[in-house]
């Protein structure tokens with residue numbers, strides 16, 4: 001057993017002054033039990049906790065650290081920027097450069113920066129409603145778009161149930177205009193648009209769901225969504241906060257829209273484009289974006305939006321994220337996926353590995369996951385045992401069975417070998433814990 005005394009002490013202090021001891025729920029390890037590790041530093045593919053334990057990081061800050069931690073060129077650019085002050089409340093050059101970089105790499109015509117993915121989807125929906133003059137928003141069960149009131153709706157039963165709030169504190173008035181459908185269910189989409197089409201402002205979807213584990217959209221599914229929206233005068237909002245600049249150089253859109261010849265009306269971004277800082281964005285069609293203040297009537301603003309440190313980190317990250325980076329993620333991912341499959345098969349643990357581009361996750365169930373109902377049917381007890389065995393062996397996986405495993409260009413042979421070596425023991429632990 002690794003020593004976790006300092007993490008335990010900090011967790012106790014944290015719980016006295018912060019609800020649950022954490023500033024984002026999944027960090028508390030509730031789904032897997034045990035003591036959350038407080039991280040002191042990180043370098044490349046490795047995290048070091050406050051007790052001095054090292055872990056290969058398979059979270060990468062839940063996606064952003066595409067180049068690994070403390071990348072020297074990102075660090076240098078950030079240090080340089082910090083030396084010139086950290087926030088002015090006035091426009092800056094890095095914002096322009098990052099916007100140009102994003103417009104060049106995606107199908108959007110223009111982009112507005114915000115500070116979190118939540119803000120990005122919230123603002124995109126406001127813009128869609130303002131642009132169309134309609135109120136209803138369609139989303140899919142199991143897709144996460146940040147903690148926006150209107151998008152925290154759970155699926156009701158049936159084909160297209162007007163949603164009930166998914167958490168206390170969100171009034172029905174906030175979710176009453178949100179329609180939640182099962183992912184991949186074309187008939188449900190068609191039925192919802194047939195019934196409510198002239199009231200639907202937008203359909204918002206994760207470009208490839210990554211927040212119930214990775215569920216690659218079936219070929220043509222996003223195209224079908226884009227077409228259905230267009231037929232009904234609704235906007236297609238593709239949330240690429242997780243997949244953007246991660247699933248491929250051009251995000252999930254690079255894997256489907258770019259090949260099939262369609263583009264979303266609006267897109268949201270975050271994670272990788274912030275280079276490890278609080279930065280996110282929404283962008284899209286020029287005529288839609290022109291409705292935003294100060295050009296148009298839809299209000300949206302932010303004290304720290306386009307912050308020069310965050311946009312500098314994002315810009316350097318994107319400029320360094322070339323084909324070689326994505327090739328490396330593909331190769332390293334293939335090794336980890338293969339090793340996980342072998343170890344879990346050998347131990348007799350039912351599992352499915354699913355990928356989209358360079359993103360992947362391992363589900364603890366025997367059959368493929370197409371929607372949230374499938375994703376919810378996993379052996380979470382087996383996953384908890386697996387997670388802790390990996391952690392004890394120096395590999396930091398997401399503390400939840402509903403998340404992707406993230407790699408970086410800094411995951412070198414030593415880091416990957418550490419993961420590969422840890423897998424057989426963890427698979428045996430999972431087998432013993434099977435529900």
Ligand SMILES: *Cc1c(COP(=O)(O)O)cnc(C)c1O
Nearest residue numbers: 116117118144145146239241242
């Ligand atoms: C992480 C995420 C968000 C929310 O971003 P925050 O910066 O955590 O608010 C929204 N959408 C998707 C698809 C995400 O993965």
